[in-house]
Amino acid sequence: MLRRGCTFAAMLPRSSELPPLHRVRAESAIDWAPLFDGDSSGAAELRGLDALGIERQLSHGELVFSRRQRAEHLVAVISGSVGLGLARDGSPFHLQRSVHGPQWVDLSSAWLDGPYGQDAVALSKARLVELPWPAVRELLHGEPALAERLLLSLARQVQGLNGLTHDLMHKDAERRLAVWLCQHCQGSDAEVIVPLKERKRDIAAQLAITPETLSRLLRQLQRKGVLAVRGYTVQVLDLPALQTLAQD
């Protein structure tokens, strides 16, 4: 029944797109800057984290944490991608949000002295860092600058979630898709392209729609001449039109 050892195996869109092997040494330094602000200048206060960070290397499908588990770490993903959602026995995985590249997976649960409220699984080969919360808290007392970094990261998350709830409440599926495409497009000038780095059904899950409607919406936008969909690469033919669709 299970083909690759786990039901929600990623099966990357095109296997040519495998992440570079990047075989890092166990003690390789971690670049904290992108996790916080992208501001790497004067990051002296982040040195203290080097001693605390616990590295984990996961292959896709492995559990990062479960929602019942008590949150005792701040969890970040350095490379690869992690999915947050609910793991239910019947269905493969109920994805809610996917976290890519260097980004925090869970920065909030540990402060509340309770469980992670969500399950998290690796959607690809992933390199994680976990910071034990008590130690971070201790470190905080001597490093006000670190506290400020954490506050900023947390504030950014609140802003992001606020935007997400707004979109879910007031925008229909087409608008949400347009927003997503605008956020993920790259390669400016003339050739604007959106490479789909996840299964389409995972993208659909994040947009809170079914895979069927995602397929239909893409075709619909293609008919309008806004997009050109070729497998797992979407070319944006009329960016202004797409942005108009995405707008409030």
Added chain:
Amino acid sequence: MLRRGCTFAAMLPRSSELPPLHRVRAESAIDWAPLFDGDSSGAAELRGLDALGIERQLSHGELVFSRRQRAEHLVAVISGSVGLGLARDGSPFHLQRSVHGPQWVDLSSAWLDGPYGQDAVALSKARLVELPWPAVRELLHGEPALAERLLLSLARQVQGLNGLTHDLMHKDAERRLAVWLCQHCQGSDAEVIVPLKERKRDIAAQLAITPETLSRLLRQLQRKGVLAVRGYTVQVLDLPALQTLAQD
């Protein structure tokens, strides 16, 4: 055209439910504890805020801040209620979330050196406190315990928003209403009651449904024998059934 000076005047459900006058002195001390943790013990680190807090007294309909405005304060509401959403010229007010009693209105925007992303208006006579962000940031450096309080509050907000997005993505209107009723019910034992303290259309807006469907859902639940709706008070007849409906 305008009847009460502003279109989104609250017109409280029952005018008998007016908030007590509570005419406070300008220098009356503010109880910071409920804003942070409810833990008032050892709140020495919060004393520093007393000197910083700027009090504002607003009557209903007045603007707390607008979404284009640069966020330079941490904003909390001490008493009364404030609505967050988008003020659009045509429609009265697009409510997204309402904040009651002692609670933070915006704790995140100031850290990001940008605008508040939302508009906020007083939904009733409200007493606010604003903390200038630069001063708070300064205070932080000497008071690590304050930083921890802020982190905790922010983390709680992230958790709350996570739950909200989950509900919006995976629960239908009836489930969301059930959740809302369970969260707002009071008076345990025998008589479980949910007093509606806002206009029904505002409650509907927070549930991301139209007033019409809210009305229909309430009647539907009444027909099932779960509720008894009498104007602005809802009596829960079958709490277990309601909780089952609310569950995942």
Added chain:
DNA sequence: CGAACCCTTGATACGCTTCAACAAGAGTGG
């Protein structure tokens, strides 16, 4: 090859919105 996974397309069903009409309450002004 068949099995298992993916995406797509079509037909149908359901949930919720939209639009329109109505009754009730509250403030206003003749």
Added chain:
DNA sequence: CCACTCTTGTTGAAGCGTATCAAGGGTTCG
């Protein structure tokens, strides 16, 4: 005082948007 207006909640009919169910084709892997 009453008529008038404005707001609110309610109910019904129609329509849109999206989910659900079912079927088929493409790809990968054993």
